């Protein structure tokens with residue numbers, strides 16, 4: 001268990017917008033109890049979502065467009081903060097700090113030129129929210145030779161670690177990342193591959209929907225074994241941890257390059273769901289063979305078909321939702337960033353070098369004072 005020193009200022013806000021690009025989750029977090037006391041979700045306006053998606057790939061006039069998008073993300077985050085304070089009857093002076101993730105548009109860790117870019121104008125957010133903002137939480141780990149991801153395993157350990165049991169926590173966002181909470185106290189973690197980003201893109205292209213609710217469309221198709229094998233042949237899936245990934249690799253162009261003409265769209269969706277389940281289950285079995293419990297969180301934990309497949313592939317492990325343990329699936333990541341802001345404020349490292357591959361423990365983030 002990570003120890004949490006009691007502080008006067010125990011309230012933090014965590015703001016997360018992940019690779020799904022579905023919008024912003026904000027939580028008010030009581031660090032003394034590791035408990036969320038308020039949650040707001042706001043979808044991105046379609047124009048901002050489209051622009052953020054476009055900025056994931058090289059394009060014209062990127063510096064200017066990225067600056068405008070970073071401003072828009074900050075305004076969206078500030079709006080979520082205002083809604084959270086209002087909904088919970090909290091004054092901004094009561095909040096010790098905001099931990100704000102920003103929007104990842106490039107993730108290229110590794111080597112002397114490694115970097116990771118989360119768009120967010122932290123200065124503008126501090127100006128509008130009137131609360132200390134801790135952001136750019138990944139860059140320092142990358143600078144220290146790490147992947148800058150995943151950053152949530154230490155928080156998962158604090159919330160979900162169980163004595164005497166190997167527990168895995170699988171976050172099913174746009175990308176899937178797993179935390180390995182070994183009974184002997186070791187903590188691991190890495191990205192397993194795509195969770196929702198390909199399924200979301202495919203159903204948007206063919207049916208004009210943002211996501212496949214409950215995996216219902218996928219459930220009408222059948223898994224295409226040749227396509228599944230071609231997708232699983234991606235070298236990323238064979239990399240040992242530490243490893244992390246993003247839309248840089250897993251985008252519809254990656255899928256298109258491996259598709260055979262004439263594949264029925266519903267069968268492709270079934271195959272993409274199977275890819276998510278198989279890549280996560282295979283990695284989990286390889287890295288934590290004795291996992292007794294798998295706790296799922298993120299929006300993909302609402303996909304009944306995906307949860308069913310994970311349960312079938314991981315026989316021997318109990319698969320449950322984080323909601324069953326008191327933390328709803330769309331609040332876990334945002335709470336983790338509130339917790340990372342607390343780490344920064346208390347000058348405690350936020351990364352786990354065994355997870356990210358960084359040269360050592362590092363204080364994560366940069367501060368824009370209120």
Ligand SMILES: Nc1ncnc2c1ncn2[C@@H]1O[C@H](COP(=O)(O)OP(=O)(O)O)[C@@H](O)[C@H]1O
Nearest residue numbers: 018019020173174196211213214298299302303
């Ligand atoms: N009822 C549902 N059924 C299936 N998938 C869902 C459902 N609700 C949310 N999702 C998926 O979860 C995604 C959002 O998950 P989230 O954890 O916010 O990801 P990210 O952190 O990448 O933003 C959506 O894009 C969608 O794919």
Ligand SMILES: [Mg+2]
Nearest residue numbers: 018020022023
């Ligand atoms: Mg999201």
